[in-house]
Amino acid sequence: MPLPANPAELTLADARDALRARAISSVELTRTFLSAIEGARGLNAFITETPERALAMAEDADARLANGDGRPLEGVPLAIKDLFCTRGVRTTAGSRILDNFVPPYESTVTQNLWNAGAVMLGKTNLDEFAMGSSNETSFYKSAINPWRAKGSNQDLVPGGSSGGSAAAVSAHLCLAATGTDTGGSIRQPAAVTGIVGLKPTYGRCSRWGIVAFASSLDQAGPMTRTVRDAAIMLQQMASVDAKDSTSVDVPVPDYEAGIDAGVKGLRIGIPKEYRIDGAPPEINALWAKGAEWLKAQGAEIVEVSLPHTKYALPAYYIVAPAEASSNLARYDGVRYGHRASNASDIIDLYEKSRAEGFGAEVQRRVLIGTYVLSAGYYDAYYTRAQKIRTLIAQDFARAFEQCDALLTPATPGPAFAIGEKSNDPVSMYLNDVFTVTVNLAGLPGISVPAGLTADGLPLGLQIIGKAFDEATVLRTGHAIEQAAGFTARPAMWWAS
Amino acid sequence: MSVDKDTVRRIAKLARIALEEERVEPMVQELNGILAWVEQLEEVDVEGVAPLTSVVAQKLKMRDDVVTDGGDADAVTANAPLGEDHFFVVPKVVE
Numbered sequence: 001m002p003l004p005a006n007p008a009e010l011t012l013a014d015a016r017d018a019l020r021a022r023a024i025s026s027v028e029l030t031r032t033f034l035s036a037i038e039g040a041r042g043l044n045a046f047i048t049e050t051p052e053r054a055l056a057m058a059e060d061a062d063a064r065l066a067n068g069d070g071r072p073l074e075g076v077p078l079a080i081k082d083l084f085c086t087r088g089v090r091t092t093a094g095s096r097i098l099d100n101f102v103p104p105y106e107s108t109v110t111q112n113l114w115n116a117g118a119v120m121l122g123k124t125n126l127d128e129f130a131m132g133s134s135n136e137t138s139f140y141k142s143a144i145n146p147w148r149a150k151g152s153n154q155d156l157v158p159g160g161s162s163g164g165s166a167a168a169v170s171a172h173l174c175l176a177a178t179g180t181d182t183g184g185s186i187r188q189p190a191a192v193t194g195i196v197g198l199k200p201t202y203g204r205c206s207r208w209g210i211v212a213f214a215s216s217l218d219q220a221g222p223m224t225r226t227v228r229d230a231a232i233m234l235q236q237m238a239s240v241d242a243k244d245s246t247s248v249d250v251p252v253p254d255y256e257a258g259i260d261a262g263v264k265g266l267r268i269g270i271p272k273e274y275r276i277d278g279a280p281p282e283i284n285a286l287w288a289k290g291a292e293w294l295k296a297q298g299a300e301i302v303e304v305s306l307p308h309t310k311y312a313l314p315a316y317y318i319v320a321p322a323e324a325s326s327n328l329a330r331y332d333g334v335r336y337g338h339r340a341s342n343a344s345d346i347i348d349l350y351e352k353s354r355a356e357g358f359g360a361e362v363q364r365r366v367l368i369g370t371y372v373l374s375a376g377y378y379d380a381y382y383t384r385a386q387k388i389r390t391l392i393a394q395d396f397a398r399a400f401e402q403c404d405a406l407l408t409p410a411t412p413g414p415a416f417a418i419g420e421k422s423n424d425p426v427s428m429y430l431n432d433v434f435t436v437t438v439n440l441a442g443l444p445g446i447s448v449p450a451g452l453t454a455d456g457l458p459l460g461l462q463i464i465g466k467a468f469d470e471a472t473v474l475r476t477g478h479a480i481e482q483a484a485g486f487t488a489r490p491a492m493w494w495a496s
Numbered sequence: 497m498s499v500d501k502d503t504v505r506r507i508a509k510l511a512r513i514a515l516e517e518e519r520v521e522p523m524v525q526e527l528n529g530i531l532a533w534v535e536q537l538e539e540v541d542v543e544g545v546a547p548l549t550s551v552v553a554q555k556l557k558m559r560d561d562v563v564t565d566g567g568d569a570d571a572v573t574a575n576a577p578l579g580e581d582h583f584f585v586v587p588k589v590v591e
Contacts, residue, residue, distance in 0.1 A: 104571035203552045216551065245557045246550075314534040325511060332512075334584050336575030346589045351514035363513055364526055370511040371499065371527070380497065381534070386547030388540055393548060425526060426533050442551025467552070 007032045012076060012175040012229035013256075019065055019075045026058035026065065026075025030119055033077045037121060037173045042494045043144045045158075045167040047082045048090050049122040057119040064117065073236055074117030079168045079177040082123035083130055084110045084220070085209040089120075093211040094128040094138040094161075097331050097338045097357025107209025108241045109178060109220045116236040121174050125164025128359045129328065130185055130213045133431040135163030136422050137361040145193055145415045146171040146490040149455040153493075156415040156457075159189030159431070165223045166193040171494065176224040176233050180210060182217045183316050184435025187447035190223055191410035191460030194449045194488065196477070197223045198230045199435075201467045202442035203248035205234075206241035214323035215246075217316075217439040227448060227478040231255035234470060250468050258471045259478040264298030266476065269403030273309035274434060276412065283409045283459065286451045290407050290461045293483035294476070304399040304406070308391045312437040313429060315392070318372050318385035319440070324362075325369025331357060364425065393441040400466050405476050408434050410447040410460035434462060444470045446477040449486040458488065497535070498528045 003018060004010060007029050010018065018024045034051045054077065061075035085091045085103035092098045106114075114120070125143040127135055134157035135142040143164040145156040158167040162179030166189035169177050179186035181199035190197025198221045205220040212218065222233030235256065240249040270291060275284060291301050333339035333353025340352030358366065372381035399406065412433055421428045438445040444467070447460040461480055465473035499507075501520050504527065508515040515523065569582040578585040 101575055104568075104574055201552075203554075242559065246552065248552055248554060308540070311537055311540055314537050317530060317534055318537075329512075333577060334586055335573075337577070339577035343587055345587050347512070348514075349587055350512040354512055355514035358513065364523070364530075366511050366513065367504070367507050367523065368527060368530060370507045371503070374507065374510065377497070383547050384537055384540075384542055386549070387542040387545040388537060389548040390545050391540070391542070393551065425530060440551075 008036050008172040010175070011226050012224060012232055013226070015175050016073065016076055016232070020070055022065060026061040026119060027055060029075065030054050030058040030077045030121070033121055033174055040171055040173055040494050043146060043167050043171055044141060045124055045143045045164045045171065045173060046079070046122045047092055047094070047125050047140050047164070050089055050120055053089070054119050054121050061117055061119060071115070071117035073113065075119060076117070076175050077119045077121050078113060079121050079124045079165055079174040080110055081126055081162050081165050081178050081180060083126055083180050083211045084178060085211065086110055086120065086123065089123065091123065091211070092139070094126045094140060095357065095359070095362065096139045097354070099139065099338060101336055105209060108206035108239065108243060109210065109237050112236055112239055124168055124177060127161035127163065128362050129211065129324070130161035130180055130182055131324070131361050131365055132160040133184070133188060133428055134421065135160040136418065137359055139359060142418055143167045146494065147193060147415060147457055148490065148493065149457055155418050157418055159192040159415065161185040162223060163189050166190055166195060166197070169193070169195045169223050169225060170490065176222055176229055178220060178237070179223045180218055180220050181439065182213050182320060183439050184432035186221045186223060187435045187445055187460070187462060188411050188431055190447045191449070192415040192458065194458030194486065195223060195225055196227055196230050196446065196448055197221065198234060198446045198470070198473070199438065199444060200234060200238065200470055201444045203246050204238050204444070204468065204470065206239060206244040206247045208241055208243040212327040214320040215327060216323060217320060227446070227474055227481045228256060228259055230446065231259050231474050253471055255471060255474055259474050261475050262297060263294050263476055263479045266299045266405065266472070267302055267403040268294050268299045268476065269302050269304035269399050269406045271304050271306045271309065271399065271406055271408060273306050274408045276433065279409070279412050282453050283412065286459055286461065287407070287409050290450060290480055294407065294479060297479050297483065302403050304402055306395040306399055306437065308388060308395050309437055311388050312392055312440055313433055315385040315388040316436045316440060317368070317429060318381050319389065321365040321369035322373050322382050323369070325366045325373065328362070328366055333357070389440050392437055396441045396443060405472050406464040408462045408464065410434060410462040414453050414455070414457035414459055438464055443467055444473050446473050448477045448480045448484070450480060450484040451486070452488055498531055499524060
């Protein structure tokens with residue numbers, strides 16, 4: 001395969017093969033991305049760049065490749081969401097309260113990637129503690145979407161919370177990135193930046209060393225430019241881990257080998273409740289097209305019902321803040337993180353450190369969470385939401401008696417302008433209406449770029465699978481990818 | 497259900513977040529906006545439904561009750577905003 005003039009154009013799969021064939025060195029590839037990152041600072045995709053570490057890792061990789069003992073991702077440069085703790089490299093979670101935090105340990109997922117030979121380019125921007133759908137709640141200001149509407153110079157959000165990772169992958173600043181998804185934080189930004197985002201089954205990847213938001217929902221996954229690259233990344237990210245008691249000991253199949261199997265004979269469910277009022281007609285049109293594509297490749301399309309869909313988002317906004325209020329209790333200004341000055345006593349120290357260290361959305365969610373867990377309200381809110389979660393999981397179980405995977409839109413619309421939705425929490429929350437059900441039921445889901453709006457902005461389609469059936473999700477996503485032939489690219493207005 | 501200013505002050509206290517007086521009323525509005533929206537959950541009949549406690553059908557794993565880590569006070573206290581001789585320093589808590 002001839003190398004493109006600019007190696008940043010390579011997919012992860014092709015770069016891996018070129019590295020193995022010694023057609024390119026990891027140092028060369030890493031330098032290409034480091035210079036692209038430097039030239040794209042206007043996108044604010046990275047909170048911390050780690051060029052020295054990247055080049056040191058690349059040199060090690062080249063030495064291994066020269067010896068012919070390259071590992072599966074040897075020399076592959078990646079960006080890491082700044083929610084994964086990285087030993088000796090500042091990890092902020094997008095929050096002032098962790099602005100100076102340097103973890104003395106490494107998250108399991110990133111350790112798995114380094115053990116596979118990958119190279120770290122830096123840590124990407126995100127909504128504070130992953131709480132947001134636009135990246136605007138980041139203490140480090142929002143990352144910017146590489147895409148702009150046709151004929152417009154207006155900056156758009158990259159989605160969230162993994163907005164920096166999405167922008168970095170979309171703008172070819174890395175071969176792939178890690179994300180985390182609690183209510184849609186991988187799939188929604190992937191959809192609005194024209195890339196692939198995969199949220200695996202809860203328990204597929206270890207949560208150890210990932211700054212916790214809502215522990216029963218959080219799950220790490222890959223953000224890539226192709227479905228094949230997502231398969232390659234997940235293969236290395238997934239593991240059972242003694243340090244995360246909720247990680248599951250299920251064999252990790254060869255995901256990449258399975259993606260070409262096609263969809264012939266698969267039954268694909270179309271959940272009628274995902275046809276929502278007020279969705280732009282383009283969304284429903286693309287969805288119908290997606291069903292046609294799969295049908296043309298031999299899949300059987302069946303209508304299914306997920307009757308409790310409309311209750312997923314409000315249930316999420318009880319469960320997630322409740323868990324967050326508990327998880328974020330650890331930030332006390334004593335052991336690590338921001339500490340207020342001039343505190344009169346220990347309680348004052350806690351209250352001031354947390355008021356200064358947490359941004360507005362995080363404070364709002366911690367207060368909501370504290371309220372719904374407080375005496376007298378626990379059953380009315382929290383227990384009821386957990387019962388509704390059972391009903392949502394049962395909806396999926398019933399639907400999967402009739403089909404192998406589900407096809408839905410990924411988002412209710414394309415990327416929106418910075419500031420457009422930030423004054424109304426509930427309208428911001430609605431961005432996750434199609435993704436959040438999957439987290440509540442612990443299922444895998446992928447967003448695949450499938451088309452453009454009339455304004456030239458990317459839209460995604462989502463495939464939802466059965467628990468631990470990422471193989472079918474990837475295979476169906478690959479079929480959508482091939483039929484969509486999505487090759488559109490944003491104009492490189494940011495490049496300096 | 498909705499919250500008033502006293503409730504917001506009380507939950508801010510429970511959450512250990514200092515809330516300036518001028519932020520109490522706006523916070524009442526914001527929280528009530530969210531609570532009004534989640535109220536639709538009351539339409540759902542949850543009679544006899546068990547709350548979901550784990551999305552993955554597995555028994556919580558047990559491990560041997562042995563020390564697996566530790567003995568690294570330098571690393572543990574490295575990020576402390578204020579520390580001394582491997583202790584975390586806080587304002588006086590006993591009069």
